[in-house]
Amino acid sequence: MRPTSARFLNILVPVKRAVDYAVKIRVNSQQTGVDLNVKHSMNPFDEIAVEEAVRIRERIKDEVKSIRAVTIGPSKSLDTLRTALAMGADSAIHVEVPESAPAPEPLGVAKTIRALVEKNKEIDLIILGKQAIDDDAGQTGQMLAGLLGWSQATFASKVDVDTKNNVVTVLREIDGGSEEIKCKLPLVITTDLRLNEPRYASLPNIMKAKKKPVEKLKPEDLGVDLTPMLETIKVAEPPKRVGGGKVESVEELVGKLKDAGFTAV
Amino acid sequence: MLSLALRTSRTALNAYRSRGIHAPASLNAVTETDLAHFASILAPSSVISSLAPVNSPTDELDPFNQDWMGRFKGNANTVLKPKTVQEVSQIVKWCNERRIGIVPQGGNTGLVGGSVPIGNELVLSLANMNKVRSFDPVAGILVADAGCILQALTDYVAPLDHVMPLDLGAKGSCQIGGNVATNAGGLRLLRYGSLHGSVLGLEVVLPDGTILDQLTTLRKDNTGYDLKQLFIGAEGTLGIITAVSILTPPAPQATSNVILALPHFDNVLPLFQTVKRDLSEILSAFEFLDRTAYDLAVKHGQGKALDESEVEGAQCFVLVETSGGRREHDEEKLNDLLEKLLEADEPLINTGVVSQNPSQFESIWGLREGVTEAISKEGKAYKYDISVPVATFKDCVDATRDHLESKGLMRPDAVKYVVGYGHCGDGNLHLNVCAAAYTQEIADALEPFIYELVQKHRGSVSAEHGIGAMKTHALHYSKDAVSIGLMKQIKGIFDPNGIMNPGKVLE
Ligand SMILES: Cc1cc2nc3c(=O)[nH]c(=O)nc-3n(C[C@H](O)[C@H](O)[C@H](O)COP(=O)(O)OP(=O)(O)OC[C@H]3O[C@@H](n4cnc5c(N)ncnc54)[C@H](O)[C@@H]3O)c2cc1C
Numbered sequence: 001m002r003p004t005s006a007r008f009l010n011i012l013v014p015v016k017r018a019v020d021y022a023v024k025i026r027v028n029s030q031q032t033g034v035d036l037n038v039k040h041s042m043n044p045f046d047e048i049a050v051e052e053a054v055r056i057r058e059r060i061k062d063e064v065k066s067i068r069a070v071t072i073g074p075s076k077s078l079d080t081l082r083t084a085l086a087m088g089a090d091s092a093i094h095v096e097v098p099e100s101a102p103a104p105e106p107l108g109v110a111k112t113i114r115a116l117v118e119k120n121k122e123i124d125l126i127i128l129g130k131q132a133i134d135d136d137a138g139q140t141g142q143m144l145a146g147l148l149g150w151s152q153a154t155f156a157s158k159v160d161v162d163t164k165n166n167v168v169t170v171l172r173e174i175d176g177g178s179e180e181i182k183c184k185l186p187l188v189i190t191t192d193l194r195l196n197e198p199r200y201a202s203l204p205n206i207m208k209a210k211k212k213p214v215e216k217l218k219p220e221d222l223g224v225d226l227t228p229m230l231e232t233i234k235v236a237e238p239p240k241r242v243g244g245g246k247v248e249s250v251e252e253l254v255g256k257l258k259d260a261g262f263t264a265v
Numbered sequence: 266m267l268s269l270a271l272r273t274s275r276t277a278l279n280a281y282r283s284r285g286i287h288a289p290a291s292l293n294a295v296t297e298t299d300l301a302h303f304a305s306i307l308a309p310s311s312v313i314s315s316l317a318p319v320n321s322p323t324d325e326l327d328p329f330n331q332d333w334m335g336r337f338k339g340n341a342n343t344v345l346k347p348k349t350v351q352e353v354s355q356i357v358k359w360c361n362e363r364r365i366g367i368v369p370q371g372g373n374t375g376l377v378g379g380s381v382p383i384g385n386e387l388v389l390s391l392a393n394m395n396k397v398r399s400f401d402p403v404a405g406i407l408v409a410d411a412g413c414i415l416q417a418l419t420d421y422v423a424p425l426d427h428v429m430p431l432d433l434g435a436k437g438s439c440q441i442g443g444n445v446a447t448n449a450g451g452l453r454l455l456r457y458g459s460l461h462g463s464v465l466g467l468e469v470v471l472p473d474g475t476i477l478d479q480l481t482t483l484r485k486d487n488t489g490y491d492l493k494q495l496f497i498g499a500e501g502t503l504g505i506i507t508a509v510s511i512l513t514p515p516a517p518q519a520t521s522n523v524i525l526a527l528p529h530f531d532n533v534l535p536l537f538q539t540v541k542r543d544l545s546e547i548l549s550a551f552e553f554l555d556r557t558a559y560d561l562a563v564k565h566g567q568g569k570a571l572d573e574s575e576v577e578g579a580q581c582f583v584l585v586e587t588s589g590g591r592r593e594h595d596e597e598k599l600n601d602l603l604e605k606l607l608e609a610d611e612p613l614i615n616t617g618v619v620s621q622n623p624s625q626f627e628s629i630w631g632l633r634e635g636v637t638e639a640i641s642k643e644g645k646a647y648k649y650d651i652s653v654p655v656a657t658f659k660d661c662v663d664a665t666r667d668h669l670e671s672k673g674l675m676r677p678d679a680v681k682y683v684v685g686y687g688h689c690g691d692g693n694l695h696l697n698v699c700a701a702a703y704t705q706e707i708a709d710a711l712e713p714f715i716y717e718l719v720q721k722h723r724g725s726v727s728a729e730h731g732i733g734a735m736k737t738h739a740l741h742y743s744k745d746a747v748s749i750g751l752m753k754q755i756k757g758i759f760d761p762n763g764i765m766n767p768g769k770v771l772e
Binding site: 020021022024041086199200201202204207246249 | 310424519523525575592600604607608617620628
């Protein structure tokens with residue numbers, strides 16, 4: 001059992017390198033996925049997660065002992081970790097998978113993070129995006145909390161940490177409003193858009209980030225197997241929208257409607 | 266008849282009237298007979314008029330009569346929005362015969378009062394001519410109707426891996442025809458040069474209605490006088506541009522930007538030299554904004570602000586953009602530069618931020634592009650768009666502020682701010698005076714003071730916005746009598762009856 005007395009927080013922030021949201025995605029010709037030869041950046045929800053970790057530290061100062069970012073991905077994912085470090089994480093872990101390996105699935109990711117938590121027993125708060133904008137699965141946080149047996153607060157739009165009492169108050173976005181819940185640490189939080197607006201990475205911090213430590217691991221080192229369990233059968237574009245037309249007069253409009261088979265009731 | 270809206274802006278108008286700017290008396294207003302003729306050649310949706318039988322309400326005409334700054338207000342009773350070059354030609358031919366003045370209008374974002382009537386000229390809007398005619402993805406040559414909105418063209422060529430050679434804050438409203446007519450510079454000039462280079466051909470309706478078809482798609486064509494050049498920057502005084510053939514560069518594979526906070530204006534020039542040398546071919550913009558411009562942009566929500574600690578002690582800011590062919594290469598170059606800047610013994614910069622993703626990239630650009638809009642939200646802007654040596658940017662702003670101070674005009678109910686920003690890479694300063702209202706007293710304090718200042722630095726009184734109705738009286742500060750004489754002769758050849766955008770560019 002974990003100690004329940006007042007403690008220093010150790011925060012883990014899992015981040016994912018994803019196709020940038022501003023990129024217009026295109027399905028590849030084999031219809032097995034999308035063209036990945038495009039700009040990638042940190043999944044926007046994860047950026048919010050990093051920002052929140054840094055803001056928690058700004059609020060409760062020394063009570064946050066460490067902020068660690070972790071990513072599971074190919075070598076290029078290191079860029080994403082550097083961004084997290086430039087935003088204010090202290091150190092990072094890169095669980096490297098080969099460039100050619102299929103993208104890890106939510107369960108694989110959750111198991112990897114669980115293994116990391118079991119290795120670094122001091123971690124008591126995990127903040128991650130509610131979903132990644134590439135696969136939109138929206139499962140990792142929940143699976144992780146389940147695997148760890150921790151409390152979970154999903155779709156957070158406000159986070160208030162009280163280290164004296166080991167409780168975190170979270171405002172959650174729910175259908176038609178919001179819900180406030182109190183959670184005991186250790187805790188998994190998933191972020192929603194409204195939680196905060198991530199900062200720019202300042203030059204001095206980018207320079208500092210280059211010198212911050214990044215631990216490299218392989219899935220095998222953690223005893224996890226990332227072989228996909230799902231099979232993608234086909235990826236296709238949504239049907240193209242047909243453009244509208246302009247009419248010159250009411251008569252023309254009525255005529256067109258009639259042609260299209262609409263009749264007055 | 267004066268409309269109510271016109272009456273409220275009379276003080277502003279009078280300031281210009283008093284300079285003697287008005288449409289020539291020899292021109293006629295649009296009558297019901299003319300309207301009947303236009304109605305016979307155009308679709309009903311192409312005609313807006315307060316005359317019978319159309320009887321459009323004034324608020325439908327207002328947007329075409331009022332300029333973007335809210336400084337100039339015309340009194341057109343009719344706006345025509347033709348859909349084809351033949352329609353344009355027929356309208357112009359009629360107007361020429363009937364001596365009706367015409368104001369060609371694009372997106373009406375011009376900043377010198379060129380796009381609205383001075384009196385009751387007809388407004389010919391290109392808004393309905395908005396189709397792409399062709400695009401050659403190998404040569405990158407785009408042929409488009411003049412009324413295509415710049416943003417729409419940017420979006421059109423983007424998936425085909427090209428970019429428009431120009432970009433400016435007004436891109437969501439301005440039209441390619443208007444851009445060509447004003448020879449707009451904008452944010453990419455440093456990289457892709459001016460429209461005099463990238464425009465390959467034009468289709469123009471001349472003031473007698475003749476269609477001049479120079480819509481070629483040739484990179485090279487040395488067969489006599491290059492007539493199209495005359496229409497680029499003519500601000501609609503020589504004819505109506507109906508289509509443009511333009512060279513679009515391949516889209517850069519990677520772009521990035523940074524905004525740097527400088528302790529001193531004096532550091533801008535050495536910084537520009539360093540940045541040019543170190544980034545060389547990937548440098549695509551070097552934009553300047555002073556502290557006041559930055560603060561106003563932030564105040565009016567034009568892009569996410571930097572952290573307080575980062576802007577502390579900054580006298581001005583510089584935005585640097587890179588575009589290149591390979592992300593890793595470009596990032597390495599940029600990072601090396603930034604590291605060098607930050608670690609220098611006597612750093613030229615305090616600090617800065619680097620965009621990490623496209624939304625931050627947009628946000629950083631927003632701080633610079635949003636200045637124009639922020640100033641217009643803050644008050645009434647006197648805009649001076651001047652070319653002067655970069656080293657004198659700050660002197661020009663300070664001298665203007667001091668001058669206004671000495672006249673007792675720097676006070677909240679008169680001049681609120683004197684702001685400097687612009688395209689440092691092109692030596693183009695936007696000197697803006699933001700006032701509570703347009704008054705004769707402020708106008709008199711600013712002119713000819715600023716024009717003389719520009720002349721002293723051997724600069725240009727209009728770097729990129731043009732002359733319009735606003736600066737006709739100041740043309741002589743940058744063009745000698747011989748040049749102005751030739752310009753008048755050219756105008757006479759194309760437009761002997763003076764119907765095309767009367768009162769603009771030339772007095
Ligand atoms: C927020 C903002 C930012 C700007 N930034 C820049 C900048 O960075 N660089 C710069 O150079 N300018 C800038 N401008 C001003 C610039 O001149 C215009 O935005 C643009 O080029 C004009 O295009 P338009 O379609 O709006 O033309 P309009 O404003 O409608 O017209 C401008 C002039 O061109 C004439 N004209 C328009 N269309 C035609 C045509 N088809 N044939 C003949 N004549 C025509 C008009 O009669 C008028 O004289 C900015 C304006 C704004 C509001």
